[in-house]
Amino acid sequence: DNAETSSFSFSADKPDCYFRYRIDNGYWIETRHNSVTVNLRQGRHTFRVAAVDMAGNIDLSPAVYMWDVGEKLDTVPPRTYILSGPADKTKMTNKTYATFVVRSNEDNVRYNYRLDDGPIQTTSDTSIILNGLTTGYHKFEVSAVDSSDNVDSSPEIYAWTIDTELPNTIITIGPSLNSDSYTATFNFTGIDETSTTFIYHVQLDDGDWHTHRGYHYNIPITSPHTVSVTPGPHTLRIKAEDMAGNIDPTPAEYTWNTLEKIIIPDTIFLETPPSAGSTTAYFKFASTKSASS
Numbered sequence: 001d002n003a004e005t006s007s008f009s010f011s012a013d014k015p016d017c018y019f020r021y022r023i024d025n026g027y028w029i030e031t032r033h034n035s036v037t038v039n040l041r042q043g044r045h046t047f048r049v050a051a052v053d054m055a056g057n058i059d060l061s062p063a064v065y066m067w068d069v070g071e072k073l074d075t076v077p078p079r080t081y082i083l084s085g086p087a088d089k090t091k092m093t094n095k096t097y098a099t100f101v102v103r104s105n106e107d108n109v110r111y112n113y114r115l116d117d118g119p120i121q122t123t124s125d126t127s128i129i130l131n132g133l134t135t136g137y138h139k140f141e142v143s144a145v146d147s148s149d150n151v152d153s154s155p156e157i158y159a160w161t162i163d164t165e166l167p168n169t170i171i172t173i174g175p176s177l178n179s180d181s182y183t184a185t186f187n188f189t190g191i192d193e194t195s196t197t198f199i200y201h202v203q204l205d206d207g208d209w210h211t212h213r214g215y216h217y218n219i220p221i222t223s224p225h226t227v228s229v230t231p232g233p234h235t236l237r238i239k240a241e242d243m244a245g246n247i248d249p250t251p252a253e254y255t256w257n258t259l260e261k262i263i264i265p266d267t268i269f270l271e272t273p274p275s276a277g278s279t280t281a282y283f284k285f286a287s288t289k290s291a292s293s
Contacts (some may be wrong), residue, residue, distance in 0.1 A: 012051035163244035190240030
């Protein structure tokens with residue numbers, strides 16, 4: 001018997017009897033019914049029952065039944081969860097290996113898993129590592145199996161793409177090669193067979209590479225992008241990074257010269273003599289450009 005609830009029916013060879021029964025070494029219990037249901041824990045058990053007639057005579061050789069109560073049959077399949085996988089946010093990576101962390105709502109489970117349409121493999125580890133993967137689309141399936149061999153009938157599925165191709169970067173618009181503007185605006189784009197969204201790394205002259213605009217570190221650099229410069233030669237370099245983490249190894253480069261602005265002075269009168277009545281003339285004048293300009 002593998003149930004925790006056990007039922008018994010019994011009878012006597014004389015009419016109008018009642019019964020006394022006990023479980024294992026427990027107390028004798030009287031009942032006017034000819035059946036009883038008991039709830040018992042796992043293990044070996046003994047049920048004894050004796051009839052008692054209306055005169056109080058007791059059966060001195062009770063009927064005895066011995067049986068085993070086994071574990072309650074488990075028919076509920078476990079649930080499976082993938083807690084993490086490669087490139088959780090973008091589902092794209094340039095890594096040719098993958099690590100999955102899996103869990104179940106039950107303890108003492110094992111996991112059946114497979115990659116793409118490959119063979120099913122089994123492990124009891126909650127960290128599953130796959131090596132030597134090829135580029136392209138992949139699908140990982142995993143199902144928990146509990147100690148009663150119940151299998152999760154709805155496997156957890158994780159899909160991602162491995163991309164190892166390096167993107168290219170081109171600058172489509174830049175300032176004049178000899179510009180008199182102290183700002184320069186560039187249009188640019190990344191080229192890749194897999195990605196359509198890019199992170200752009202920008203370097204002006206020999207400065208640091210940046211992926212965000214100035215002090216606004218939460219605003220990524222996008223096209224068009226404007227930089228401030230001083231007079232003299234300058235070089236701007238841009239390299240695209242695709243969603244798999246591949247970075248253009250040969251940044252696009254644009255060189256130009258910023259001319260110093262020539263300010264032509266203008267002269268203005270501050271004071272002039274009266275139009276008539278004097279034999280001397282006094283003038284006061286100034287320039288719109290200071291001596292330091």
